[in-house]
Amino acid sequence: MPHKDKEERKEYSRNYFLKHKEQINEYNRKRREENPDKFKEYGKKQRELHPDAFKQYREKNKEKIQASQKNYREKNRDLVISKYGKICGCCGEHIKEFLAIDHIDGVKIEGWPTHGGSLYRKLIKENYPEGFRVLCHNCNLSLGIYGYCPHKTEIRNEIDKKRTIVLKYYGNKCECCGESNIEFLAVDHKKGDGADEKRRGIEGHRLIGHIIKNNFPNKYRILCHNCNTSCGVNGVCAHEKWRV
Ligand SMILES: [Zn+2]
Numbered sequence: 001m002p003h004k005d006k007e008e009r010k011e012y013s014r015n016y017f018l019k020h021k022e023q024i025n026e027y028n029r030k031r032r033e034e035n036p037d038k039f040k041e042y043g044k045k046q047r048e049l050h051p052d053a054f055k056q057y058r059e060k061n062k063e064k065i066q067a068s069q070k071n072y073r074e075k076n077r078d079l080v081i082s083k084y085g086k087i088c089g090c091c092g093e094h095i096k097e098f099l100a101i102d103h104i105d106g107v108k109i110e111g112w113p114t115h116g117g118s119l120y121r122k123l124i125k126e127n128y129p130e131g132f133r134v135l136c137h138n139c140n141l142s143l144g145i146y147g148y149c150p151h152k153t154e155i156r157n158e159i160d161k162k163r164t165i166v167l168k169y170y171g172n173k174c175e176c177c178g179e180s181n182i183e184f185l186a187v188d189h190k191k192g193d194g195a196d197e198k199r200r201g202i203e204g205h206r207l208i209g210h211i212i213k214n215n216f217p218n219k220y221r222i223l224c225h226n227c228n229t230s231c232g233v234n235g236v237c238a239h240e241k242w243r244v
Pocket residue numbers: 088089090091092093135136137138139140
């Protein structure tokens with residue numbers, strides 16, 4: 001029987017949906033899995049056609065949406081971590097909240113997300129490529145910041161040795177003020193063009209390795225952290241200003 005008016009039609013389809021909710025959701029889920037791109041495209045089109053309805057829906061279901069996004073992220077995270085070995089590759093930590101994915105040689109891949117949900121999605125999409133491993137946050141951050149984990153003292157000694165060699169090559173003291181406490185010294189890009197190397201993950205202990213590998217290029221020098229930071233902010237060191 002044809003429906004008399006719009007309201008009635010709406011009511012009918014709402015009831016139909018509620019009655020067959022599970023089947024419809026299951027059907028949509030299958031279609032989404034079979035053809036994710038087409039589904040994405042469809043969703044985008046619908047959002048453009050009915051922006052207000054989508055906004056309303058999002059606002060009304062804010063918590064539900066956030067919970068489902070969190071759930072999705074965690075599911076991906078568990079999947080990725082279990083694929084890469086389930087425990088910290090350095091100390092064996094197995095409590096999953098402490099674990100993270102680490103890029104083995106530390107160099108960021110151009111155009112790749114570096115962490116979080118988008119990295120997990122990318123790893124799943126690329127079918128778990130080599131070059132990644134599981135580390136606990138302690139081992140991971142210690143490696144990232146200092147270049148070694150206290151669990152592996154031989155690496156620590158190796159890095160200290162390399163740093164000493166590089167500092168010595170470039171004069172072992174701040175080129176601006178003469179500061180010579182090696183804890184205060186940093187490698188500086190003379191022309192201030194370090195951003196590109198930084199973007200590629202070449203900084204800190206990795207910059208040290210990079211310099212040795214490239215046979216001590218001329219474009220670096222040693223500055224203390226005061227002079228280095230001041231140069232970075234103002235173009236010239238504050239010493240210049242106060243020297244007059
Ligand atoms: Zn660990």
